[in-house]
Amino acid sequence: MEENKKLSEIKDFVETAELFLVSQGDYQETLNIVAESALKVSAADRVCLIMKNKKEELMIEVGLPQYDHGICKKITPETGETLLRQVMGGESIVLVTNPCEDRRVAYMRELIMTYGISSILFLPLFFGGESTGILVFDWVDGGKFSKEILEKIKLFGRLASRAIGMEKKRKKDRKKILQDEKLRSLGEHSSQVAHIIRNSLTIIGGFSGRLLNRLTESKFGESKIDSELGETLWGTAKIIDDESKKLERIVNDILTITSLKSPVLEPHNINEFLKEELLRIDSNGLKLRLKLSKQLNGVNMAFDRNMMSICIQDLIRNAGEASASRILIKTKLKAKQREVMISATNDGKKINPYILKDIFSPFVTTKTDGTGLGLAIIQSIVKKHGGNIYVSSGDKTEFTITLPLVKP
Ligand SMILES: Nc1ncnc2c1ncn2[C@@H]1O[C@H](COP(=O)(O)OP(=O)(O)OP(=O)(O)O)[C@@H](O)[C@H]1O
Ligand SMILES: [Mg+2]
Known part of the structure; x- marks a missing residue:
């Protein structure tokens, strides 16, 4: 007899677990199943499921039997908020066996009297170490309530907490995937738009350049154009030319980011690469110094030379634009982490x-003629190499790039 009872209980639990699995993908359905199963497992007369919402408010999500709970109602201090939050914070079941006398449930005195509620049990729900909600069970007319039922409710609480928590997490993940998808398609569209703008700009830039050349060559006054009109035309053409070049640079930068290909990884020695890069730089009065790790001499690693060149050139250009008088570029081998550090x-x-915290985001700039895309491009390139870039700025500003030591 005893064994049959145990078997039927196990069957009940397996069925509940099955229901939770079936409800996957539908948050509200999971809540409904939790409440229905709670009613069944506990043999209680009423069950109410209260969940925390995004604003940390407590909301009645499901009540069974449905008609006597205020679904979607916010819990207020008048409707037991203090006690519910206390139970949720305490992480353990609270049982009220004499509700008529117990002051903790004074807020529901009217209900207790109307229905003849004889016991109330509060079961907090948790997920990932955080309280997510609470189940409230009521028994009426002295409904018997044994140690066994308490054990069952505890076990059920673990199952329900997990089912709701996982569903909440899935809901969040789905939202993120959707967001990523939106951003990706926005990226694709913006790169198409950038292409169209660049084509038009090339035409505008070409014509304004030609106009500027013609006007520069003409001697106003001697030609059909009088000198005042000539000056005005030249000034206007110059503005169009300058502005179209500026726009072309922005559009090109955007295209560089949105259409950045995978790096072509070829074997290079980082120290040799930096020495050659520095030779090509027009330092414009900025004192450039290299401090290269001897350990890296003769060590080849895989990186895309053209892409890495964009990074180094741009870091140096940024330093110059920050009125720096000197820049020190260092390399270091971090043998244990199998990575190489390049700092400027x-x-x-x-x-x-x-x-500072948004410095690698596109369009963050302090310059009137800057696009704020330089560091975003550098970060994108470094990440495509499986590396990272960090910044610190105090007495000195330091950018540190780490690249994995991938042997070619
Ligand atoms: N080495 C540096 N020293 C001091 N400030 C820097 C340095 N590098 C970047 N910055 C700051 O970071 C901002 C963003 O740099 P980023 O290269 O992304 O864009 P930008 O230089 O403003 O524009 P663009 O690169 O299109 O000319 C700069 O406007 C500047 O304020
Ligand atoms: Mg820059």
């Missing part, structure tokens, strides 16, 4: 602390 340290203006 410059003096000059320090980075505004307000923009």
Whole structure:
């Protein structure tokens, strides 16, 4: 007899677990199943499922039997908020066996009297170490309530907490996937738009350049154009030419980011590469110094030379634009982590602390003619190599790139 009872209980639990599995993908359905199963497992007369919403408010999500609960109602101090939050914070079941006298449930005195509620049990739900909600069970007319039922409810609580928690997480993941998808398609569209704009700009730039050349060559006054009109025309053509070139640069930068291909990984020695890069740079008065790790001499690693060149050139250009007088470029082998560090340290203006955390985001700039795309491109290139880039700015500004030591 005893064995039959145990078997039927196990069957009940397996069925509940099955129901939770079936409801996957539908948050509200999972809540309904939790409440229905809770009613069955506990043999209670009423069950109410209260969940925390995004704003951390407590909301009645499901009530069974449905007609006597205020579904979608927010729990207020008048409807037991203090006690419910206490139970959720305490992480353990609270049982009220004499509700008529117990002051903790004074807020529901009317219900207790109307229905003849004899016991109330509060079961907090948890997921990932955080409280997510609470189940409230009521028994009426002295409904018997044994140690066994308590054990069953505890076990059920674990199952329900997990089912709801997983469903909540899935809901969040689905939202993120959708968001990523939106961003990806936005990226694709913006790159198409950038292409169209670039084509038109090339035409505008070409014609404004030709107009500017013609006007520069003509001697106003001697030709059909009088000198005042000639000056005006030249000034206007110059503005069109300058602005179209500026726009072309922005559009090209956007295209570089959105259509950045995978790096072509070929064997190079990082120290040799940096020495050659520095030779090609027009330092414009900025003192460039290299401090290269001897351990890296003769070590070849895989990277895309053209892409890495964009990074180095742009870091140096940024230092120059920050009124730096010197820049030190260092390499270091981090043998244990199997990575190589390349750092660029410059003096000059320090980075505004307000923009420091967003410095690698596109369009973050302090320059009137900057696009704010330089560092975004560098970060994108470094990440495509499986590396990372960090920044610190105080007395000196330092950008540190780490690249995995992938042997070619
Ligand atoms: N080495 C540096 N020293 C001080 N500030 C820097 C340095 N590098 C970047 N910054 C700051 O970071 C901002 C963003 O740099 P980023 O290269 O992304 O864009 P930008 O230089 O403003 O524009 P663009 O690269 O299109 O000319 C700069 O406007 C500047 O304020
Ligand atoms: Mg820049």
